[in-house]
Amino acid sequence: MKRKVIRKSARAPKQDSIESLVVAGAQALGLTLDPSWEAGVKFNLQLILRHAALVDEFPLPDDAEPAEIFHA
């Protein structure tokens, strides 16, 4: 069987939007970012959002339920 290659999603975020998200996210959450950390945070956020885009583009029905565990 042919291997499915790891690919970039068409919805992968652009670098400037990552930068904006990091700045806004830090402010909104009350996180202080040392300037020397920003490159690492941006790299990791880009990676997360690339993975997220792969999930986001998968069609799910409106009645799809999340898998979290909760017992009433």
Next chain:
Amino acid sequence: MLDVPTTDFDFSTAAEIAIAVKSGRSTALAVIEAALARIRERDPVLNSFTAVTEQRALLRAEALDATRERGEPLGPLAGVPFAVKNLFDVSGLPTLAGSKINRDMPPATRDAVLIERLEAAGAILVGALNMGEYAYDFTGENVHDGASRNPHDHERMSGGSSGGSGAAVGGGLVPLALGSDTNGSIRVPSSLCGIFGLKPTYGRLTRARTFPFVASLDHLGPFARSALDLALAYDAMQGFDAGDSACASRPVEPVAPVLEQGVDGLRVAVAAGYFKCNSGETCYAIDRVSAALGANRDIDIPEAQRARAAAFIITASEGASLHLNRLRARARDFDPAVRDRLLAGAMTPASLVVKAQKFRRWYRAQVLKLFDEVDAIIAPATPCTAPLIGQQTFMFGDTELPVRANLGLYTQPISFIGLPVVAVPVPLEPLPIGVQIIAAPWREDVVLRLAHALEMQGVVAAPRPAV
């Protein structure tokens, strides 16, 4: 037939030690003193322990020997030394979870439930083990405590995040250890260190009084040098516990008594597509195991790459949520690599995380259908043998990938839906590598039976390193 040592317990299995102690051919005290001596001798190199509970262990061993002298029965793990990843609460120790920050926490006042259950079966705790900070790691490196080292090549990674557990069992310091597995942290060190590791079904073993990472993905389980030892430890730890909200209310289903049932009647397939082996070592290991199990068909686990992506997002987000206050107050005290990942996770939009949880339910339903056709699926445990400590990337086919994020690329799509898995060691030279045996939820009996059958055939074994 088990060897029953009487003086030297070096690389003995838990089952062998328990027989020696129960039969009176050795004392628990002699076993524990030997284990403590090995830790003193070898751990300066392996760096697998962060605390040794010597006095506690010696007292417990003496008490166990006194129990035997009174003619009272001993448990199935009588006198077996074990150690736990340092995210387990150990009474009298702060629960480090591999961090600097948790050193300021007060000492735990009570042991984790799984420690209590192993000790009720006669096992004896000898210490706490090194791990990647807050379990967000596949390497076994730790900026605060130093890397735990691979027993087969001390310049190489033990794997993470339960790196100390892998190194301690692989190096023969203890026959049994406990660790946690959120995305592969039992299976990756088992593969790199050449030992057996069990990640049970999500919800099977209680996580009460352990430090969490990702509540919806966290599992606990044992490491050992044989499938029988995994089964003995697993059987001792089963059972509902109200202290863990995810712990399933299921009866105890002992596996050790059925371990000898072997492969007969079990349909085994090889995971294809995303899981297709991609290096000489992984392909050789899969070929050996599949031939021995009569696995003559391939099976595609649908959307495995997307499953791994969804696990990645949930991990980042839930992990960040757990540590948000620590990120606000003490960001400089984190391992920089962990801090950057957690900060990024904190900024991940919630809509994407919920979508990942919805995908998770869809994916689970698709994968469970596969178990109508097969009883077990085999897949590589890691994409390569142990990388060098500090190594940043490895070659995955023609693609260069970061080590830290990708050593678990074969393990993540499986733990994502909580399936039970045994990682079995294929003893290649110069370095071993693991294979995952995966079954339907609650079928730990299947994976352990197959692991034991492979061991009896000599296809898998925990290689003994030069010491």
